[in-house]
Amino acid sequence: MAKQYITAEKLAHGxxxxxxxxxxxxxxxxxxxxxxxGKNGSGKTTLLHLLAGLKHPREGSISRDEETSLLxxxxxxxxxxxxxxLENLLLYQPVANVCKKSxxxxxxxxxxxxxxxxxxxxxxxxxxxxSRLMISDARVWIVDEPFTALDDSARARIxxxxxxxxxxxxxxxxATHDSLDIAEPLLKRMSLx
Amino acid sequence: xxxxxxxxFCLKLHFRQRREVxxxxxxxLMVSSLFPLTFSSQHLPVIAPVTLWISALLAILxxxxxxxxxxxxxxxxxxxxxxxxxxxxxxxxxxxxxxxxYLLPLFATLPVFALWYNYPWDSFSIxxxxxxxxxxxxxxxxxxxxxLAAGLKQSGxxxxxITLPLTTPxxxxxxxxxxxxxxxxxxxAPCDFxxxxxxxxxxxxxxxxxxxxxxxxx
Amino acid sequence: MNIVTRYASxxxxxxxxxxLAPWMGxxxxxxxxxxxxxxxxxxxxxxxxxxxxxxxxxxxxxxxxSLIIYVVMTGCALATLIWRTKISEYxxxxxxxxxxxxxxxxLVTGSLWGRPMWGTWWVWxxxxxxxxxxxxxxxxIMALEGAIPDRRKAARVVSMLTLVGSVNIPIIxxxxxxxxxxxxxxxxxxxxxxxxxxxxxIPLFLMAGAFTCYYFxxxxxxxxxxxKGKHV
Numbered sequence: 354m355a356k357q358y359i360t361a362e363k364l365a366h367g368x369x370x371x372x373x374x375x376x377x378x379x380x381x382x383x384x385x386x387x388x389x390x391g392k393n394g395s396g397k398t399t400l401l402h403l404l405a406g407l408k409h410p411r412e413g414s415i416s417r418d419e420e421t422s423l424l425x426x427x428x429x430x431x432x433x434x435x436x437x438x439l440e441n442l443l444l445y446q447p448v449a450n451v452c453k454k455s456x457x458x459x460x461x462x463x464x465x466x467x468x469x470x471x472x473x474x475x476x477x478x479x480x481x482x483x484s485r486l487m488i489s490d491a492r493v494w495i496v497d498e499p500f501t502a503l504d505d506s507a508r509a510r511i512x513x514x515x516x517x518x519x520x521x522x523x524x525x526x527x528a529t530h531d532s533l534d535i536a537e538p539l540l541k542r543m544s545l546x
Numbered sequence: 547x548x549x550x551x552x553x554x555f556c557l558k559l560h561f562r563q564r565r566e567v568x569x570x571x572x573x574x575l576m577v578s579s580l581f582p583l584t585f586s587s588q589h590l591p592v593i594a595p596v597t598l599w600i601s602a603l604l605a606i607l608x609x610x611x612x613x614x615x616x617x618x619x620x621x622x623x624x625x626x627x628x629x630x631x632x633x634x635x636x637x638x639x640x641x642x643x644x645x646x647x648y649l650l651p652l653f654a655t656l657p658v659f660a661l662w663y664n665y666p667w668d669s670f671s672i673x674x675x676x677x678x679x680x681x682x683x684x685x686x687x688x689x690x691x692x693x694l695a696a697g698l699k700q701s702g703x704x705x706x707x708i709t710l711p712l713t714t715p716x717x718x719x720x721x722x723x724x725x726x727x728x729x730x731x732x733x734x735a736p737c738d739f740x741x742x743x744x745x746x747x748x749x750x751x752x753x754x755x756x757x758x759x760x761x762x763x764x
Numbered sequence: 765m766n767i768v769t770r771y772a773s774x775x776x777x778x779x780x781x782x783x784l785a786p787w788m789g790x791x792x793x794x795x796x797x798x799x800x801x802x803x804x805x806x807x808x809x810x811x812x813x814x815x816x817x818x819x820x821x822x823x824x825x826x827x828x829x830s831l832i833i834y835v836v837m838t839g840c841a842l843a844t845l846i847w848r849t850k851i852s853e854y855x856x857x858x859x860x861x862x863x864x865x866x867x868x869x870x871l872v873t874g875s876l877w878g879r880p881m882w883g884t885w886w887v888w889x890x891x892x893x894x895x896x897x898x899x900x901x902x903x904x905i906m907a908l909e910g911a912i913p914d915r916r917k918a919a920r921v922v923s924m925l926t927l928v929g930s931v932n933i934p935i936i937x938x939x940x941x942x943x944x945x946x947x948x949x950x951x952x953x954x955x956x957x958x959x960x961x962x963x964x965x966i967p968l969f970l971m972a973g974a975f976t977c978y979y980f981x982x983x984x985x986x987x988x989x990x991x992k993g994k995h996v
Binding site for chain 1 (some may be wrong): 547551555558559562563580587616620621624625627628630763
Binding site (some may be wrong): 615687700708743761 | 908911912936940
């Protein structure tokens, strides 16, 4: 049986007195991509925060192997706009060439690598944030709305990258409405109502 | 994200944002120049420690307003919280960079005040020492408040309201150290108190700030 | 079921609070009447301060309460952060306003008491200064609580601030005393003080009891109201 990276049991959470979801149980085994769907305000980001351990669930439990490293890319880019794309990435990956390669893979030309991020467009900034997927050695990826403001070629590259990650035994949970063009056996879907 | 790389990252960021980093320093210079401007010159050496201490206190708290605000807004805080390196170490490193960026320039401008306030040099060095010993505790107390108020409305004002009453001992010990020195009295006792508080707050402070930050965002 | 675990659940505690609060209120009323009667009419006139000293029967118990409430809040804060108990959260968030009120009462009565002695309404006496800073700490806690919409998060954040404050308060007290001995050696409130007449001591304790019961009455009632409001 494949290794279970994340196991969630009977999760319940909400804000104030209104419950967002309850009785949510699922597993995230190695070699799978879980696509998380649901309307605005259905609790997708909250669920991702719970899985990452940023919040404690009101009820239920989440077990995640402490040893497995985690990569979280939120709907915010977590970029320092006064620094260049390269300087932002060097915080996570010290080898500059590796960073440059991943930026170029998503279509950011070398001329842009050294400009402050505030000179980049929203889509380009998103690309800088997502290029961390390509330099990460984390086994578990949590990605929140990756495709906002992204062009088609970059989107295809990200999907390819997710597929590779699953093939190599990693796992990912991705909150998005777009259809993920990933081979069926690797992809699972879950919808929050 | 290793602590060392994060430290260099913070320093680089402060350097790029040097226009913002300079604002509390200007505030400090302006507030403390208001007193020599408005008091008659024979009072100046008497009020020098009080005015210097209070304007430094306000400038430091003002600088802490930026400590977590940007990290909350751009989502960087999540990366800090999820980093494999212990959060308290990353916080310690962040505070060190903050201190270097904001406090070193502030201390560099101090000699100007000896001139403005017509303050004797030998007791001025003790006044500067009292500030140097008090600021680590000040920085930690303010950082705890900044962590608790992170992401709230009016977090800057809250930071001031929460921190100011707690800074009373630092202010009183710092002032009496400067006053005793200028009156030719031994000033070892308040110096020891300041030092003890600095040692305690620097050793447990980052951990308290880290726990406060986790509470504040959860 | 164990009695502790039984009343740790908000629903049962709410029922208990509803029953206890009126009794606490009634006890507070009786003790207050007795204390005031004794303090104003039975206790002897002070040979130095005349009848003016009688404000002490409000001032001193209020000062005790201002500290006791902080100690209680510290206990609640520890329980909230360590055991995550719900009742301690409610108790913690119901207390700062009362603590601030008693601190304010201490300051006002202290100022009234000081007027004939100092010839002015306010002197930066060590005790009054410490009380003033305590009031500011309570106000800071209330401001922070008010800025956080989610009650459970507010409780955890306020717990942390309460703990930081409780480490600081003794140091503040010490530093203010120390500063005062440097600058104003003469203080009207003598440390230790002369032996107090036992007839003065009894109303002091009666009033302290009245204030404590009043505090418990209000906190219990507030907790009951909040839990009821949540489950309706």
